[in-house]
Amino acid sequence: MSDNKDATLTPEVRRLHEGMARVWANPPGLGALTVVNHTSVGLRFMVTGAIFFLIGGLLAMLIRTQLAFPDNDFMSHETYNQVFSMHGTVMMFLFAIPILEGVAIYMIPKMIGARDLVCPRLSAFGYFCYLFGGIILTSSLVLEIAPSSGWFMYTPLSSGDYSPGRGSDFWLLGITFVEISALSAGVELVVSILRTRTEGMALHKMPLFAWYILAMALMIVVGFPPLILGSILLELERATGMPFFDVTGGGDPVLWAHLFWLFGHPEVYIIFLPGAGIVSTLIPVFARRPIVGYGWVVAAIAIMGFVSFGLWVHHMFTLGIPQLALAFFSAASMLVAIPTGIQIFVWLATLWLGRPVMSLPMLWIIGFLVIFVLGGLTGVMLALVPFNWQVHDTHFVVAHMHYVLVGGMLFPLIAGLYYWLPLVSGRMPSERLGKWSFWLIFLGFNVTFLVMHWTGLLGMRRRVFTYDSAMGWDIYNLISSVGGFMMSAGVALLILDVALHFRFGRKAPQNPWNADTLEWAMPKPPTPYNFVSLPRLETRHPLWDHPELPRTITEGRHGLNTIDHGRRETWGSDALTGKLREVVHLPTNSWWPFFAALALAAVCILLLVRLYPLAGVASLVAIVFLLRWSWENGAHPSAAPDATVAPGQPPLHSRTMNGPGVWTMSVSHLANGSLYLSLLFGWFYLWTVAPEWQMPETSPLSLPLLAGAGLALTLGTAWLAKLVRRLRRGNDSALGGGMHLAAGLGALQSVLLALAIWQARLAPTESAHDATLLVALVYVLIHALLGGLLCLLQGLRVGYGFVGAEAPLEPVVVLRLWYYNLVVYWTLFVAIWVMPTVLGGGA
Secondary structure: OOOOOOOOOOOHHHHHHHHHHHHHOOOHHHHHHHOOOHHHHHHHHHHHHHHHHHHHHHHHHHHHHHHHHOOOOOOOHHHHHHHHHHHHHHHHHHHHHHHHHHHHHHHHHHHHHHOOOHHHHHHHHHHHHHHHHHHHHHHHHHHOOOOOOOOOOOOOOOOOOOOOHHHHHHHHHHHHHHHHHHHHHHHHHHHHHOOOOOOOOOOOOOHHHHHHHHHHHHHHHHOOOOHHHHHHHHHHHHHOOOOOOOOOHHHOHHHHHHHHHHHHHHHHHHHHHHHHHHHHHHHHHOOOOOOOHHHHHHHHHHHHHHHHHHHHHOOOOOOOHHHOHHHHHHHHHHHOOOHHHHHHHHHHHHHHHOOOOHHHHHHHHHHHHHHHHHHHHHHHOOOOOHHHHOOOEEEEEEEHHHHHHHHHHHHHHHHHHHHHHHHHHHHHOOOHHHHHHHHHHHHHHHHHHHHHHHHHHHOOOOOOOOOOHHHHOOHHHHHHHHHHHHHHHHHHHHHHHHHHHHHHHOOOOOOOOOOOOOHHOOOOOOOOOOOOOOOOOOOOHHHOOOHHHHHHHHOOOOOOOOOOOEEEEEEEOOOOOOOOEEEEEEOOOOOOHHHHHHHHHHHHHHHHOOOOHHEEEEEHHHHHHHHHHHHHOOOOOOOOOOOOOOOOOOOOOOHHHOEEEEEHHHHHHHHHHHHHHHHHHHHHHHHHHOOOOOOOOOOOOOOOHHHHHHHHHHHHHHHHHHHHHHHHHHOOOOOHHHHHHHHHHOOOOHHHHHHHHHHHOOOOOOOOHHHHHHHHHHHHHHHHHHHOOOOOOOHHHHHOOOOOOOOHHHHHHHHHHHHHHHHHHHHHHHHHEEEEEHOOOOO
8 A cells, every 4th residue: 555645634635645546546457458557567567577587597597508518418409599599589679678668667757756658558558569579579489489590680591591480580570569669668758758847857957867768768769760670671581582681682681780780789778878877876875965977977878879879880890891980980889988987987986975875776786887897898898890800709799798788787777676666665675685686696697707708718609509628618618607507596586585575574764765866755655646746846856955845745735736627647848948838638548559569469470470461451450449549639538528727727738739749759750760761771781782783774663653742742741731830820710621631632642652663563572672662662652641541530530629729739740740751752752763863773
């Protein structure tokens, strides 16, 4: 039970709490599948991620068992490759990113003074995509057809000729499904941090953890689409024979490496940043002083996020990269150590100038500092091209990766677990069991991976599944295996500690660590609505500067302290200053996210078994569910049963023209644009690098049809912009008809594009040129259909009274999509028709 049952509360305040509980309640039984509250969804992410961590850990122990002795026949070569591939896949895709997103989903609203994330149904949808995708992917292990090409799935090893079974398909489709979840959470977190901070919390006043999560989420939004594109292209190659990565058809297998590492290297920092955010949150608390150099840390976060996108080629130094590129990416790889070093020195300075208290969470922070610094040093070594050539793809790289990722993510994550556990349970953790767990994991980790540096220097490749004792690796592998099982014992003790904690832990006080951030002003365990009233804050350390906040918030003395309207709501604030702009009314529990994710899971399974017509039907069902979900929005009665606001409050966000929905669409276009730019990169890369690329003499595309489609899109965008300008002036006359006209222009563009594709008579299974051209044209066709369909829905919503001068937000959101479509279409036209024609040969 939450600890807000204070006998000193007045009857009026008690009624306020009871009303909040009714509006924000989570339904029992099967209704739990409809829950969208960020606290519940975040916990689901974390628990599911922990389960996948145990699966990945079990696979690691199978690997260490196989390598413990020379000439070991514990596993066959094929089984070892499956276990090896799935260990990396589970840890990177099903554990690391999702559990960190779960922590962010759970903590961010509590830290920035919000009642929920801005799009709670999107979070729930993301969780179900993650759950179903993870189940599909790991089921390949049970079926004994798991992928065996490594967690990076290099082509041509993962292509149909060398991996003819279903293993690679499980990876490609399952990971793409899981990536939808990651992007959903990324978009959600960016918009929530920028637009739903409590009143007065300017950007330079928000907690450092929120800065780290903002950077992480933006990197997810920009960094994950290249892998999604690569997975789609490789699955198309495997399923239909389109030769994107086949040299004989004009493709290039190195393109996969580029697309994968365009995602893969930023992912390392995506994993590190939340861990560093936990460190930056905990060190000031236990040092008993504000962090030294807040501005320096923020600058280091921004620099690290930016520079990380310029490092992907250092994973490809042995693939025949030009020497100039080698020099550039080697220098960039060393440059990224600077923002990392800034943060480490800030943490050390804060501890040095403070009065550190050595508690259980701080023990894990110290372990992080030791392990991560060691991993960073070997990272600088690997940035040197000659050294990289010698140890590439050996156990030295495996050891470095684990030092960086486990040190940079797992140790801070466990520190955060012990730090925030009293918030979740209302009970304090066990110091004794926690310390035993720490020493087993810390010592076991170093015994395992410190020795692996040496086996790597002795030449042991990461894919070796057995070896002869004459190689001299046997004693080192045995030591590593012993360390791995020691680490497993520490993890088992950690699980036991957490399980016993909920039953036997002593009751936690209001602010057990004397922390400074706002989440400790909440009841424990948290209520579904977080704060019964939302305070105005203009300090980075609200609980240090205003220790009375837990009491005054609970007594309803701050903002949004009414519930008679029956809405779930939180503040919408200015992205920079934190000034109030609107009241954001949030969606309630719904089945639609679950149904939509379930339909997409059916699409994934049907594609796996190559039942393509049924997969098409399931795709249409998923689209119907998503559109039905979108219908309950804005001025719909279920979204805002009562549109009135208290005197002096700003308007509801759906009654403005710059609400969070506009920001959500804009951030979504960052992800969409990243995928599109990756597609353009693939086009130009194959054109300029692929040895067998063939450019036809004349374009197979009809210029009149392409120009006509572009003209329809341009006219539709201009017309839609005119309708929005009239809405800004409060004029909604003929708005429904205007939306239907824009829908008609979108339909015209779609028809002309479809005719252009049909008339081109492309041969996508014979030529990488035609295959890439077809994918690009289908991409713009899908967006044309979507733009027209959304305008059609807007016209219908005008008729129902959900859109108009009083509720003008949605046309602005749709206009952002049309603007995006306009830029994409004409840049693609230049890339596939104008440039090939001008430079020689048609597209």
